[in-house]
Amino acid sequence: MTSAVSPPTVPPTPGASPRKPRSAPKGGGLGRYILVRGLLIIPTVFILVTMVFFLMRATGDPITASQGGRLTPDQLAERISEAGYDRPILVQYVEYLGKILTGDFGTTISDHRPVTEILVTYGTATLELVFFALIVALIVGIPLGMVAAYFRDRAPDAFLRVFAILCYATPVFFAGLLLKLVFSIWLGVLPTAGRASTASELELQMMDAPTGLYLLDAIRLGNPAVLGDVLQHAVLPGIALGLLTAGVFLRLVRTNVIGTLSMDYIDAARSRGVSEPRLVRKHAYKPALIPIITVMGMQIAMLLGGAVLTESTFEWQGLGFQLAHYLQARDFVAVQGIVALLAVIVAVTNFIVDIVSALIDPRVRY
Template identity: 70%
Template sequence: MTTGLDTEVENTPASTPAPRRKRSGGGLGRYILVRFLLIIPTVFILMTVVFFLMRITGDPITAALGGRLTPDQLAQRRAEAGYDRPLIVQYFDYLGGVLQGDFGMSYTDRTPVTEILTTYGGATFELVVYAVVVALVAGVPLGMIAARTRDRWPDAVLRVVAILGYATPVFFVGLLLKLVFSAGLGWLPVAGRISTRGELTMGSILNPSPFYLLDALRLGRVDVLIDVASHAVLPAIALGVLTGGIFLRLVRTNMIGTLEMQYIDSARSRGVSESRLTTRHALRPALIPIVTVMGMQIAMMLGGAVLTETTFEWNGLGYMLAEYMKARDYVAVQGIVMMLAVIVALSNFVVDVVAALIDPRVRY
């Protein structure tokens, strides 16, 4: 017998499941637009901070020529460069030039900053790509092995390796690699992007690109390709070890959590082998955190590229940034830092969009 109270309870809205909220295309489009627009204030704030911080140390003309010119000559040089004007005036002049695509001209070598960015940006991009490949090739398989051998000696060894990987300074790893494989064994070049002979050979290419590996492939010379690749090995390892250790820990942690889920137990009860469970069922969920932190890792790699390029005399933006900072070349430093900020912001934007598409936990 059914009472009126029972009928009322059965018909209450709480007894019916709430409809699932579907993602709409407009929501995704709005999310992408907002994330893209956030790039503008990010770059603007960093550009402003760098502009004023660089001027705290004094102007480059006084630093370079202070002891060799009379005070009148020094004042004349500062006036010609515009460093005698109020900072706020200099800032708005620089900002106006940036909005027009004019990043100025470096003081030390009188080179347009846009030319510096196009000339040396390709080298840094190439190095970061090599380092990402090293990090993925080393970190993902080792993380899988650590997860499958949880709490056994291979897992303990790999966890120590991961800690050493992301805790050891990049320049120390670079110097150690040079000491062992270049100075000691003589297997690999000690510095540079290519040998002098290879650079002369590459000079025969019409319309060369800033990417040596691509030009070597266009040239079709195996010896030049080997030359380029051998120069890239040690810098790529030195820069990739840091991110490789982080990837190892991420893959291990997330794969252990995935292997303990119910659907993995169900597949195991059906006789699915452990290797297939690891590679086919648990690997993809474990890679999602790598995608979500890739933007941050690229930022760390660009920071490490300054030390790596300086250690291996790899003529990229990091190497030139260190040189221009020593010379207190405001204009060149500002342009390079802003370019690096744009790269990091765009990388984070792409990573956020990819994460929103592949990870159901991301909400927009």
């Protein structure tokens, strides 16, 4: 009768710790990731709103800052007392936070308009400008970044890298003035200012329930002449602001495509005879887009900051144009409300970008 022979046991190496079974990587799912990122919006907006409030108050109360040389001392003291700016700063701060939570951003000092009305009226114009600029940045930055990666360390690559630096370093207002000089004054092919001509604006305002987004309203209107007019007015502001971000996208795509082309699976495809243009177009293109989506939230903040100068240059009636106007008037109540809304937009945009990045690349969730 044959007995089973057990395999020989290997004695453990002296000083070696016993091997532990490999456990699954720790991390939360998509739901937990979304919850955490959503909760981070609250402290982000809170910190930004707090900083703006105390920076605005560092120059004194808003009534004195805006109307100091226009009212008598008695009238000034009366206005300050009515607005409650003679109370302790912490009391004003708590009251301001409470009003923001209810959607009340105060009333402007210079023209006595509710700040909420300004945000609703002009916010759509700024969002539309940022949309046009982002389209320009994607159309210019991504293809040129791929071209620069394909011609790495050659003349086209060097030229495009210099172009990217110029796009990022050139002030937005200077680029806008150059574009107006060339295309509006010298060539006379594009309008110099505004979101649309007077006739088109009248037609858009007479629509039923206009959204304030001229492009969307023009499409709904179904008038090709109005749609063409809106697009013509958006070309120069969109290019001036979009080139600011296009340089960032160009360099980012170039760096990531070059990194992807050195991967093992690219070498395997190259050994099978796949051409270099096809490798860039088919294999290295999509992995290079993930960093673009990741940094897009930060670029939205940059575009919103650049919108202030762009709207002033092209008289684009948006939040940036109004912000510059109220800064000149030293109307800090209006400035606080506009900056608070911009902070919310940036925080929500980064939240959306984080979710999209997690959906595309599951590694982001861990």
